[in-house]
Amino acid sequence: MEGAQLPELDTLVKFDLKVLAAGAAEVEAEEFIPVFHRWITERLLPELLIDVADYSHVHEGPGVLLVGHDAIYAYDLSRGEPGLLYSRRHESGAELEGIDSLDDRLKSLLYCAFRACDLIEAEPQLDGRVAFDRHRLELRVNDRLFPSDEQTALTLAGAFRRALVEAGVRDGDAPVEVKRIGEPRERLTLRTG
Amino acid sequence: MSQSTVDSTATWKERLEGRVPPHLDEEIDIFETQIAQKRQGKIDDKVFAETRLRRGVYGQRYDNGQRHDGTASQALEYPCGDLTKGPNTVWDAPGMLRIKIPFGAMNGEQMEVLADLAEEYSDGIAHVTTRQDIQLHFIHIDDTPDIMRRLAAVGITTQEACGNSVRNVTACPMAGVCRDEPFDVSPYAHALTYFLLGHKDAQDFGRKFKIAFSGCEQHACGLANMHDLGVVAQVRSTSNGTTNTERGFRVYVGGGLGAVPHQAKVLRKFVREDELLPLAQAVCRVFGRLGEKRNRARARVKFLVAKLGIEEFTRLVDEELAILPPDDRWSAYLGDLSVTDEEPTRPAATLSPGSRPEGFGEWLGSNVQRQRQPGYVAAAINLPLGDLTSTQLRALADTTRRYNGGHVRNTVEQNILLRNISEADLPALYAELHEQGLGEPGASSLVDVTACPGTDTCKLGISASRGLAGELRKRIATSIRTTGVLADEAVKDLRIKVSGCFNSCGQHHVADIGFYGISRKSDGRTIPHFQVILGGQWTENAGSYGLAVVAVPAKRIPEAVERIAGLFVTEREKGESFQSFIARIGKARVRQLLDDLTKLPTYLEDRTLYSDWGDPREYTIGDLGVGECAGEVVTAVEFGLSAAEREVFQGLLELDRGAADAAAEKAYAAMLQAARALITTENIDIGTAPEEIVGEFRTRFYDTELFFDPYAGAKFANYLFRVHGDAQTDSGEEAHRRIEEAQLFIEAAHACNQRISEIQARVA
Numbered sequence: 001m002e003g004a005q006l007p008e009l010d011t012l013v014k015f016d017l018k019v020l021a022a023g024a025a026e027v028e029a030e031e032f033i034p035v036f037h038r039w040i041t042e043r044l045l046p047e048l049l050i051d052v053a054d055y056s057h058v059h060e061g062p063g064v065l066l067v068g069h070d071a072i073y074a075y076d077l078s079r080g081e082p083g084l085l086y087s088r089r090h091e092s093g094a095e096l097e098g099i100d101s102l103d104d105r106l107k108s109l110l111y112c113a114f115r116a117c118d119l120i121e122a123e124p125q126l127d128g129r130v131a132f133d134r135h136r137l138e139l140r141v142n143d144r145l146f147p148s149d150e151q152t153a154l155t156l157a158g159a160f161r162r163a164l165v166e167a168g169v170r171d172g173d174a175p176v177e178v179k180r181i182g183e184p185r186e187r188l189t190l191r192t193g
Numbered sequence: 194m195s196q197s198t199v200d201s202t203a204t205w206k207e208r209l210e211g212r213v214p215p216h217l218d219e220e221i222d223i224f225e226t227q228i229a230q231k232r233q234g235k236i237d238d239k240v241f242a243e244t245r246l247r248r249g250v251y252g253q254r255y256d257n258g259q260r261h262d263g264t265a266s267q268a269l270e271y272p273c274g275d276l277t278k279g280p281n282t283v284w285d286a287p288g289m290l291r292i293k294i295p296f297g298a299m300n301g302e303q304m305e306v307l308a309d310l311a312e313e314y315s316d317g318i319a320h321v322t323t324r325q326d327i328q329l330h331f332i333h334i335d336d337t338p339d340i341m342r343r344l345a346a347v348g349i350t351t352q353e354a355c356g357n358s359v360r361n362v363t364a365c366p367m368a369g370v371c372r373d374e375p376f377d378v379s380p381y382a383h384a385l386t387y388f389l390l391g392h393k394d395a396q397d398f399g400r401k402f403k404i405a406f407s408g409c410e411q412h413a414c415g416l417a418n419m420h421d422l423g424v425v426a427q428v429r430s431t432s433n434g435t436t437n438t439e440r441g442f443r444v445y446v447g448g449g450l451g452a453v454p455h456q457a458k459v460l461r462k463f464v465r466e467d468e469l470l471p472l473a474q475a476v477c478r479v480f481g482r483l484g485e486k487r488n489r490a491r492a493r494v495k496f497l498v499a500k501l502g503i504e505e506f507t508r509l510v511d512e513e514l515a516i517l518p519p520d521d522r523w524s525a526y527l528g529d530l531s532v533t534d535e536e537p538t539r540p541a542a543t544l545s546p547g548s549r550p551e552g553f554g555e556w557l558g559s560n561v562q563r564q565r566q567p568g569y570v571a572a573a574i575n576l577p578l579g580d581l582t583s584t585q586l587r588a589l590a591d592t593t594r595r596y597n598g599g600h601v602r603n604t605v606e607q608n609i610l611l612r613n614i615s616e617a618d619l620p621a622l623y624a625e626l627h628e629q630g631l632g633e634p635g636a637s638s639l640v641d642v643t644a645c646p647g648t649d650t651c652k653l654g655i656s657a658s659r660g661l662a663g664e665l666r667k668r669i670a671t672s673i674r675t676t677g678v679l680a681d682e683a684v685k686d687l688r689i690k691v692s693g694c695f696n697s698c699g700q701h702h703v704a705d706i707g708f709y710g711i712s713r714k715s716d717g718r719t720i721p722h723f724q725v726i727l728g729g730q731w732t733e734n735a736g737s738y739g740l741a742v743v744a745v746p747a748k749r750i751p752e753a754v755e756r757i758a759g760l761f762v763t764e765r766e767k768g769e770s771f772q773s774f775i776a777r778i779g780k781a782r783v784r785q786l787l788d789d790l791t792k793l794p795t796y797l798e799d800r801t802l803y804s805d806w807g808d809p810r811e812y813t814i815g816d817l818g819v820g821e822c823a824g825e826v827v828t829a830v831e832f833g834l835s836a837a838e839r840e841v842f843q844g845l846l847e848l849d850r851g852a853a854d855a856a857a858e859k860a861y862a863a864m865l866q867a868a869r870a871l872i873t874t875e876n877i878d879i880g881t882a883p884e885e886i887v888g889e890f891r892t893r894f895y896d897t898e899l900f901f902d903p904y905a906g907a908k909f910a911n912y913l914f915r916v917h918g919d920a921q922t923d924s925g926e927e928a929h930r931r932i933e934e935a936q937l938f939i940e941a942a943h944a945c946n947q948r949i950s951e952i953q954a955r956v957a
Binding site for chain 2: 014033034037041048050053054055057060061062067072079090092093142187
């Protein structure tokens with residue numbers, strides 16, 4: 001039953017949100033290395049950013065990562081679908097203070113991921129060669145302690161739809177479609193578009 | 194039940210109840226308690242650092258709270274504030290977790306859990322090390338107990354993966370299927386691993402202790418010559434003169450790379466299989482007793498062997514062997530040597546003619562070796578820089594289940610080996626691996642460059658070893674594709690190995706062409722360089738070490754490789770090996786060959802040299818930190834006292850929940866623990882029976898007045914004697930008093946240890 005309350009989901013912090021690239025990628029993952037280093041140096045995000053990791057040599061891997069304390073950002077190449085991955089691990093930063101519900105958390109995830117997309121799209125070193133489709137999203141529960149059953153999927157999908165609407169992600173006048181993907185043994189994953 | 198098919202929230206401790214072996218469960222609980230103690234400032238920084246290192250919880254670059262951006266250092270404001278997890282190591286800073294994989298053997302379930310952990314706690318990558326471990330990076334220390342539980346539930350431990358302990362026991366990945374070995378060394382490596390894990394005689398080292406097994410003398414797979422203890426399989430005719438043979442080992446000691454490489458010396462030409470474990474134990478006792486503790490740069494066993502000479506070292510080992518208390522475990526495992534067997538699950542069959550997937554021929558030629566079992570082969574997965582994704586690892590688990598029952602071995606060349614593959618299955622296997630991005634050819638060849646983490650994550654890294662290795666892989670692959678000089682058959686099997694500093698984690702000394710990171714000043718700035726090492730020998734268990742020839746700027750190393758390889762291709766004599774070639778032409782000739790590459794342009798002329806591979810920041814060594822490879826030198830007595838403090842802490846928790854009897858018991862246990870810790874300074878064979886501990890304590894520390902406080906005299910010692918005579922109590926007040934007494938007793942033990950250390954220092 002969509003929208004049913006599962007209180008434990010309010011305590012779930014670890015989510016991955018991937019915003020898929022729009023169209024064919026015209027940028028190499030390695031090009032993000034100097035970009036992410038500069039983000040750290042110039043403190044372009046209001047959170048603690050620590051390091052850059054390059055896994056562009058790995059087949060359909062996490063590409064190039066910007067490692068922060070609260071989250072990892074990546075120009076991610078998994079499944080051969082480039083995109084911006086925002087992987088939240090903690091909520092210690094000032095702007096994440098006070099998040100105590102699933103709905104608030106999903107809104108915050110979308111905000112942080114889209115903000116990174118905006119920065120990348122405006123990045124002078126990449127001169128507009130990468131754009132993101134904010135209607136093609138993947139939301140994944142990154143904590144196997146939490147149930148991946150149908151009820152949880154429905155609850156999560158309902159909350160995700162509400163967050164998308166609030167973030168202005170619509171399919172014309174209609175809400176975007178959210179569906180579950182992946183095998184049962186994989187982490188619970190929802191996809192839009 | 195898979196860890197991923199859970200259906201309700203809980204903690205991992207609750208979720209895995211009954212699935213974690215009790216001894217590991219207790220060990221992980223202890224670590225979790227120590228984490229709680231550290232958070233409350235109740236455990237010393239140095240002790241906690243060594244404690245976590247001995248659980249594989251390692252530091253990582255930038256964990257001192259500073260990051261150099263090329264022009265200036267900036268503070269990383271971790272949310273934990275001043276809380277640290279070791280000297281100059283910030284609590285919240287991401288770290289590395291080293292996961293021991295004894296002799297590199299993993300099964301499908303273990304691979305799946307490793308994949309899960311890489312996703313949930315790390316960066317989605319599992320990294321295979323040059324010692325067959327798996328490492329996860331960017332791990333938060335608070336997550337480590339749960340990670341350890343999830344690993345323990347599938348038979349993996351991180352215990353003693355780092356720190357001054359017996360590290361992962363490695364072995365030839367072809368063990369059991371190799372055509373040249375007299376027998377499979379796997380069960381012996383398995384037995385020695387678990388015999389020495391947590392063994393009391395292997396807890397008081399000044400540095401780490403590495404053990405490797407090899408099935409034969411001639412190949413490189415085991416690298417026995419470069420280990421603290423190298424064990425090579427041998428058989429000999431039995432002494433009764435019959436045609437029967439018996440199994441045994443040639444045992445080497447005192448090998449090692451590091452800044453000063455040493456070739457191992459033969460400790461025993463032949464030990465019978467039942468003599469191996471006690472011999473290793475005796476070596477540990479000699480190392481623990483006489484190995485250097487203060488000067489970490491000279492604390493490996495190789496320095497002890499060099500100082501004493503192999504004859505004296507052998508005599509001391511013999512002396513220890515003569516007094517070792519007998520232990521059933523020395524030979525109990527010999528009753529079932531099948532414990533590590535991996536039986537084929539598909540029928541043996543030869544590769545039949547027919548259509549082949551594209552790229553199959555090249556892969557077959559470079560990545561597949563015949564086994565001694567007819568119809569079966571071992572297929573290597575050439576991992577770029579030892580990395581694979583969680584998705585690949587999970588897919589690999591499925592693949593191996595289909596083809597060999599779900600078994601792999603990690604290799605010291607940072608690859609993964611699939612054994613017991615039916616030859617007939619090779620095309621289908623290749624197709625699957627290729628689909629997963631795991632079908633790269635060139636395993637164990639020139640293109641298969643290995644590297645330590647270097648400046649990517651290591652606090653000691655000087656140059657970007659992974660950045661250079663990645664660049665070399667690309668260029669060599671391109672050269673092979675375009676039939677450039679690196680495509681020549683003569684250089685195909687040369688090995689390139691890169692270390693980020695002189696410590697040799699990338700094993701540069703035993704490569705044909707090795708590099709280690711250094712820096713050079715020019716034009717008022719620092720330029721990353723690599724020292725070029727030539728002439729090392731990979732075969733014959735790392736038979737000889739190379740020597741430094743010249744330092745070349747990091748960005749010019751690919752050019753240097755092409756020149757060296759080109760010279761070998763054009764000037765080698767028929768049948769001449771690379772080592773012989775280098776020896777013949779001389780290092781001066783190589784230096785001359787590379788001379789122009791060493792000339793440094795000014796910063797304005799060419800800025801590219803002033804940054805490192807894969808890192809656009811202007812190069813600096815400002816991020817260098819204090820390495821944790823050596824661990825913290827924490828003596829057994831300090832560890833014992835720390836354990837006593839933990840007991841008291843747990844006693845306080847019992848008191849909080851109103852369990853007076855349990856609290857009093859903990860207080861008593863803490864005093865015993867502290868007393869036992871002191872006794873180990875004089876008698877390393879002390880048991881755990883309270884009567885024995887109290888008796889020994891009375892003789893050695895009370896009667897001698899060594900334990901007496903300068904002001905309070907025997908007061909604190911009497912706390913132990915009193916509680917020893919009357920351990921039980923139900924009274925909360927009494928339990929409270931005993932907790933306080935236990936704390937005072939431990940403080941007195943610390944003070945006593947300090948006095949003893951000062952006396953020893955004066956004597957020294």
